[in-house]
Amino acid sequence: RLEEPAREVLRPFPAVQHAPEAADAEALFELASKGDVVGVRGYAQRLLDRDSRLAPFAQGVIELAARFKMKAIRQFVDRYRGTKP
DSSP states (O other), rough: OOOOOOOOOOOOOOOOOOOHHHHHHHHHHHHTTTOOHHHHHHHHHHHHHOOOHHHHHHHHOOOOOTTHHHHHHHHHHHHHSSSOO
16 A cells, blocks of 8 residues: 655744735735745845844745745735735
């Protein structure tokens, strides 16, 4: 009997203390939807450079992008789209 490959279990994403603007979350969501890893990483890095309080959010996005987890990025940033935290 063949074993199923282990699936990575996505832990629920912790809420970050300092959330990005809705427009930034939307932009990241769109880039991830297109599968634009370089774009996602660059955008997250610019957020980090602009406001160090966004470090936990930006670094989370960058780490997911480094592993090509576009769906996970969409899930992570989705909560910040269109609503103010």
